[in-house]
Amino acid sequence: MKVDLTDIKALENREVEKRVPVDLVTFDSKLGKFPITKKEDVALHIRNEENKRLFVQGTTELTIEIPCDRCLEEVPTTFHIDINKEIPLEETPDVDEEKLEAKDYMLGFHLDLDRIIYDEVLVNWPMKVLCKEDCAGICKKCGKNLNHGTCDCEKTEPDPRMAVIQDVFKNFKEV
Ligand SMILES: [Zn+2]
Ligand SMILES: [Zn+2]
Structure with a gap:
């Protein structure tokens, strides 16, 4: 879900708490398409620090069905996600790099929460x-x-490896 940060951007030193639902239903990557079978809303904490930057923090958990590497049966795999982002509000030369990093999950002044979660799962x-x-x-x-x-x-x-196991069994019989 896209979180509108326009309000908090204008409120110096304000902090807000938001519960934001996750829109992702599958995790699509080069490895395939994996169903997300359990997810919970993200508890987001957003803080405007002196109109210089926004701190966005939050946690959530989701469960993705991933096939077993050996038998291909789906294994419910839980991901614990910690969100910790800093979004600069000022145009200064030394924040250029942060800006670049922030780019892919910022759409104007909307935070693309699903994008952040996607990246965390990938990592x-x-x-x-x-x-x-x-x-x-x-x-x-x-x-x-x-x-x-x-x-x-x-x-x-x-x-x-099976041969070793068979040997073990043989030895047991002889005892
Ligand atoms: Zn067979
Ligand atoms: Zn298996």
């Missing part, structure tokens, strides 16, 4: 998503989810 995107630590994955031949049972495919290429 915090997990390297690896597993439905459980020991997820068995899917059979490369028939595609069966091996967490739900084994399949009848012939295991022509035994996984070296």
